[in-house]
Amino acid sequence: MLAPLRFERGPRxxxxxxxxxALQHARLPGWAPGVVLTGSAAFGGLVWLLSGNVAxxxxxxxxxxxxxxxxxxxxxxxxxxxxxxxxxAMVWSAFGVILIPLVWLIWLTVSKGIEAINMEFLTYSMRxxxxxxxxxxxxxLLGTLIVTGIAALISVPIGIxxxxxxxxxxxxxxxxxxxxxxxxxxxxxxxxxxxxxxxALFALVFGPGRFGLAGGIxxxxxxxxxxVRATEEMLKLVPDDLREASYALGVSKWRxxxxxxxxxxxxxxxxxxxxxxxxxxxETAPLLVASGFTNNVNTNxxxxxxxxxxxxxxxxxxxxxxxxxxxAWGGALTLIVIVMxxxxxxxxxxxxxxxxxxx
Amino acid sequence: xxxxxxxxxxxxxxxxxxxxxxxxxxxxxxFRFLATSAGVAIMVALALVFLFLGLxxxxxxxxxxxxxxxxxxxxxxxxxxxxxTTYAAIIALIIAVPFAIGVALFISxxxxxxxxxxxxxxxxxxxxxxxxxxxLWGGLAFxxxxxxxxxxxxxxxxxxxxxxxxxxxxxxxxxxAGFVLAIMILPIITSLCREIFAQxxxxxxxxxxxxxxxxxxxxRYAVFPYARSGMVSAVMLGLGRxxxxxxxxxxxxxxxxxxxxxIIGSENSRTIAAHIAQNYKExxxxxxxxxxxxxxxxxxxxxxxxxxxxxxxxxxxRSHA
Numbered sequence: 001m002l003a004p005l006r007f008e009r010g011p012r013x014x015x016x017x018x019x020x021x022a023l024q025h026a027r028l029p030g031w032a033p034g035v036v037l038t039g040s041a042a043f044g045g046l047v048w049l050l051s052g053n054v055a056x057x058x059x060x061x062x063x064x065x066x067x068x069x070x071x072x073x074x075x076x077x078x079x080x081x082x083x084x085x086x087x088x089a090m091v092w093s094a095f096g097v098i099l100i101p102l103v104w105l106i107w108l109t110v111s112k113g114i115e116a117i118n119m120e121f122l123t124y125s126m127r128x129x130x131x132x133x134x135x136x137x138x139x140x141l142l143g144t145l146i147v148t149g150i151a152a153l154i155s156v157p158i159g160i161x162x163x164x165x166x167x168x169x170x171x172x173x174x175x176x177x178x179x180x181x182x183x184x185x186x187x188x189x190x191x192x193x194x195x196x197x198x199x200a201l202f203a204l205v206f207g208p209g210r211f212g213l214a215g216g217i218x219x220x221x222x223x224x225x226x227x228v229r230a231t232e233e234m235l236k237l238v239p240d241d242l243r244e245a246s247y248a249l250g251v252s253k254w255r256x257x258x259x260x261x262x263x264x265x266x267x268x269x270x271x272x273x274x275x276x277x278x279x280x281x282x283e284t285a286p287l288l289v290a291s292g293f294t295n296n297v298n299t300n301x302x303x304x305x306x307x308x309x310x311x312x313x314x315x316x317x318x319x320x321x322x323x324x325x326x327x328a329w330g331g332a333l334t335l336i337v338i339v340m341x342x343x344x345x346x347x348x349x350x351x352x353x354x355x356x357x358x359x
Numbered sequence: 360x361x362x363x364x365x366x367x368x369x370x371x372x373x374x375x376x377x378x379x380x381x382x383x384x385x386x387x388x389x390f391r392f393l394a395t396s397a398g399v400a401i402m403v404a405l406a407l408v409f410l411f412l413g414l415x416x417x418x419x420x421x422x423x424x425x426x427x428x429x430x431x432x433x434x435x436x437x438x439x440x441x442x443x444t445t446y447a448a449i450i451a452l453i454i455a456v457p458f459a460i461g462v463a464l465f466i467s468x469x470x471x472x473x474x475x476x477x478x479x480x481x482x483x484x485x486x487x488x489x490x491x492x493x494x495l496w497g498g499l500a501f502x503x504x505x506x507x508x509x510x511x512x513x514x515x516x517x518x519x520x521x522x523x524x525x526x527x528x529x530x531x532x533x534x535x536a537g538f539v540l541a542i543m544i545l546p547i548i549t550s551l552c553r554e555i556f557a558q559x560x561x562x563x564x565x566x567x568x569x570x571x572x573x574x575x576x577x578x579r580y581a582v583f584p585y586a587r588s589g590m591v592s593a594v595m596l597g598l599g600r601x602x603x604x605x606x607x608x609x610x611x612x613x614x615x616x617x618x619x620x621x622i623i624g625s626e627n628s629r630t631i632a633a634h635i636a637q638n639y640k641e642x643x644x645x646x647x648x649x650x651x652x653x654x655x656x657x658x659x660x661x662x663x664x665x666x667x668x669x670x671x672x673x674x675x676x677r678s679h680a
Contacts, residue, residue, distance in 0.1 A: 005468065005559070005561050005564040005565065006467075006468060006472065006475075007468050007469055007574045007577075055504075080573055080576070081573060083573070083575055084573035084574050084575040084576070086575075087574070087575040087578070088469060088574065088575070090461060091461045091462075091464050091465045091469045092465065092469070093461075094457070094458045094461025094462050094465065095461070095462055095465045095470070095478065097458065098458060098462055098482075098485075098545065099481070101496075101501075101542050102481065102484070102485050104496070104500070104501075105488065105492070105493070105496045105500075108496060108500055109492065109496075157397070158397045158400050158401065159397075160397075161393055161394045161396075161397030161398075162394070162397040162398045162400070162401055164394045164397075165394035165395050165397060165398040166398065168394070169391055169394055169395065170395075170398065175395075175398065175399075176398070178402065179398045179401055179402060182401055182402055182405050183401060184665070184669065185405065185662060185665075186401070186404075186405060187665075188599055188603075188661050188662060188664075188665035189408070189603075189658065189661075190602070190603025190604075190605070190632060190654075190657055190658065190661055191603065191605065192603070192605045192632045192635050192636060192654065192657075193408075193412070193603070193654045193655075193657060193658045194408075196412060196635065196650070196651050196654040197407075197408045197411055197412055199651075200411040200412055200414070200415040200416075200651055201407070201411050203415065203647070204411060204414065204415065208642060208644075208647070221404065221408070224401060224404070228401070252384075252386065252387050253387050253390075253391075254386050254387045254389070254390035254391070255386070257390065258390070278487065279487075281489075282488075282489025282490065282491065282492070283489070283490075284489070284490060284491040284605070284606040285490075285605035285606055285632065285635075285636055288636060288639055289635070289636075289639045310489060310491045310606075313491045313492070313495060314491055314494075314606065314610070317494070317495055317498065317499075317610060325499055328495055328499075329495070332491070332492045332495055335489055335491075335492065336488065336489070336492060339487055339488075339489060340487070343487055
């Protein structure tokens with residue numbers, strides 16, 4: 001199998017070849033993009049100085065590059081090359097523009113979040129905190145751990161076993177086709193609808209109210225399809241030779257799955273589970289609806305509302321005060337650090353247990 | 360590679376003949392039961408979602424008109440909200456799609472090798488940022504920052520219906536929400552597109568280059584035709600995500616259930632998800648029923664969009680087979 005094609009500059013031609021090529025078009029020198037970029041940057045800088053607005057400067061840089069590069073190429077190399085240069089310039093600009101919001105967001109979260117975070121912020125709840133008194137997100141941190149833990153407890157076994165059914169038992173059966181389809185449908189459930197479902201379920205069974213458990217159920221609904229998908233992919237990677245070798249030794253099917261198939265794919269499955277957790281831990285809408293909010297520490301998932309980190313950020317934001325905004329950034333930094341740590345853990349696990357394809 | 364993934368039972372004699380049995384039939388049956396019931400549990404869960412949302416939401420279709428936020432009936436409320444939902448998602452798509460395809464091309468074809476992988480990683484990073492953080496950034500930083508742009512648009516382009524309302528003083532507008540949504544759906548479109556672009560048969564591309572095509576012509580005539588159905592479905596999946604996105608929109612947008620084309624005023628159309636999130640504190644049964652009914656409509660709507668996306672993918676696969 002050939003690797004995907006990549007537009008890269010080939011080996012440089014010697015001067016002799018260049019001058020000898022009467023059949024060759026005039027070409028822009030290799031340093032042309034660099035020169036144009038420098039010129040555009042100078043233009044952008046000038047705009048920035050004159051207008052005092054960095055956004056205009058960036059826009060000036062990009063526009064100058066987008067116009068100058070194709071123009072020069074058209075003049076020297078012809079129309080087709082000009083169009084080609086224009087597209088290349090656009091693709092590079094798209095990449096550059098996308099970095100702006102990401103860098104802005106991360107920088108803001110880190111710089112404002114660090115202002116908010118201190119020992120008290122992490123170990124106090126907001127119970128009876130008024131005015132400018134120091135409060136914290138301890139209750140939300142605890143709630144997030146409990147609610148996400150519940151979600152993982154529900155969805156990990158169901159997800160993994162469902163994937164085992166799909167790959168090992170139900171190949172081609174009607175039931176497995178139906179389940180695959182429904183997993184697809186589940187992937188598309190808007191998160192707030194999952195929250196409404198958990199709320200409706202509990203309202204019908206226990207009467208209206210918001211609980212940590214309801215939030216956990218809502219999140220598990222969002223988590224199951226991710227776990228099924230990840231596990232399915234990993235089980236598919238296990239070579240059939242392993243299964244057949246095991247059968248040939250007279251090992252029963254379930255032992256083959258438990259002792260051969262699962263251990264072979266465990267790294268990928270764990271990675272998938274951790275990534276699924278990282279995905280749902282930042283969900284806000286379902287928890288807002290299903291778990292509600294409180295200023296107190298609540299560790300009982302079936303008794304009253306339970307605060308979670310994303311909801312903490314949201315409620316602090318809706319205070320629309322200086323302190324609320326600060327606390328929201330503090331919560332956001334905490335949440336992002338947790339999500340990034342989970343991603344890192346998933347990566348490390350994936351590296352350690354990378355599927356060994358022997359042949 | 361062997362062809363059958365199946366286990367001894369298939370190799371064994373048919374049912375009516377005595378079967379060879381290992382020593383752990385109970386374990387086998389039990390494990391099979393576990394796996395099957397997990398699969399069935401997913402079906403039951405989804406059925407329950409419909410059942411409970413239906414049971415609790417059905418009364419919401421027809422309650423006292425005072426519960427419909429100034430709208431006379433469920434129909435007109437949900438119509439206004441559906442308009443807002445679609446409008447916000449379409450604005451987001453218009454902004455996101457060119458960038459998403461550009462970045463996908465950058466990763467798959469244009470970037471030098473050393474830059475390609477880190478870029479893909481950065482896009483994944485963007486996908487990992489929780490939506491509430493995007494909402495925070497949009498509401499506190501991005502919205503106020505582009506507020507002057509609203510004024511400028513109003514001053515120069517107010518003859519367009521989009522820019523005719525008096526510009527909002529806070530920047531909490533449909534325009535801002537569209538930008539924030541666009542950034543949120545960009546990673547999903549990008550990652551799907553780049554995978555499809557990378558799958559283009561290398562021979563097609565080399566043939567194009569050998570015929571003297573420029574890089575853009577190679578992309579235009581070899582990569583895009585091959586990837587068309589995949590690109591469409593990626594965009595549809597992005598649309599599905601934009602439709603269901605709640606927090607970022609409800610934190611950025613100051614809205615009401617109205618139908619307006621204006622995207623820079625302080626009165627904007629509201630999305631279904633934001634409507635639910637902003638009224639989640641409601642406790643009167645009638646209002647809760649209306650919210651759940653709205654959720655049901657949103658579910659049906661996103662389901663239709665996702666189903667369409669899947670259908671396009673399947674059709675595309677068949678035409679390539």
